[in-house]
Amino acid sequence: NAGVMQNPRHLVRRRGQEARLRCSPVKGHSHVYWYRQLPEEGLKFMVYLQKENIIDESGMPKERFSAEFPKEGPSILRIQQVVRGDSAAYFCASSEAAVGYTFGSGTRLTVV
Amino acid sequence: AQSVAQPEDQVNVAEGNPLTVKCTYSVSGNPYLFWYVQYPNRGLQFLLKYITGDNLVKGSYGFEAEFNKSQTSFHLKKPSALVSDSALYFCAVRDPYSGGGADGLTFGKGTHLIIQP
Numbered sequence: 001n002a003g004v005m006q007n008p009r010h011l012v013r014r015r016g017q018e019a020r021l022r023c024s025p026v027k028g029h030s031h032v033y034w035y036r037q038l039p040e041e042g043l044k045f046m047v048y049l050q051k052e053n054i055i056d057e058s059g060m061p062k063e064r065f066s067a068e069f070p071k072e073g074p075s076i077l078r079i080q081q082v083v084r085g086d087s088a089a090y091f092c093a094s095s096e097a098a099v100g101y102t103f104g105s106g107t108r109l110t111v112v
Numbered sequence: 113a114q115s116v117a118q119p120e121d122q123v124n125v126a127e128g129n130p131l132t133v134k135c136t137y138s139v140s141g142n143p144y145l146f147w148y149v150q151y152p153n154r155g156l157q158f159l160l161k162y163i164t165g166d167n168l169v170k171g172s173y174g175f176e177a178e179f180n181k182s183q184t185s186f187h188l189k190k191p192s193a194l195v196s197d198s199a200l201y202f203c204a205v206r207d208p209y210s211g212g213g214a215d216g217l218t219f220g221k222g223t224h225l226i227i228q229p
Contacts, residue, residue, distance in 0.1 A: 004155075006155075033216050033217075035216075035219075041221055041222075042202055042219040042220055042221040042222050043156075043202065043204075043217075043219040044219070045216035045217065045218065048216050056216065059216070091155060091156065093156075093217075100158075100161070101146070101158070101217065102158070103148070103155045103156040103157075103158075104155050105154060105155035106154075106155050108153075
């Protein structure tokens, strides 16, 4: 049973471009969480999704960031018009009962 | 609101000695508590969790943690450190009664554990 798969592992974007980060949860998990980790900091919660629904997006910046978890396919974190401050590691986690969380290896976004 | 504090940015321990990585938390109800380890340029690996029951929780790689409700602490421990234990350790908490869909974890800032040969 594969764990949480995130791709790409590394992503380089120029300022103003769009970044799309993908997360495939553990098979059978219906809860997906996105976290952002800035250098030398802990993980900050961004958004919590279940299939086709955003449950909690209290940690998501109000502009340029969006997330979805469609009925079929991976969860997508989308960052439009990226800026240098968006450079970070973005981690996805999945769970079935919001008790045990499995994290992916992350996507490291670098904005140049 | 829930919060986690890891008061030490770095902990240095000689190989073979016992280690402790400290964590205190604040939640409104009874917490779910977690420890994760992160190796350089890798994701988080689960070590152990406390949900309910015995206050001493045993986890992966010989680590354990003790839930202390009166001190609101959940310190990570290991009787004999290995050089390979050197990594970044995160404590996390979730308040199961937070409601409003706030099911995400709140993480501490992390503690660098350095085991010296």
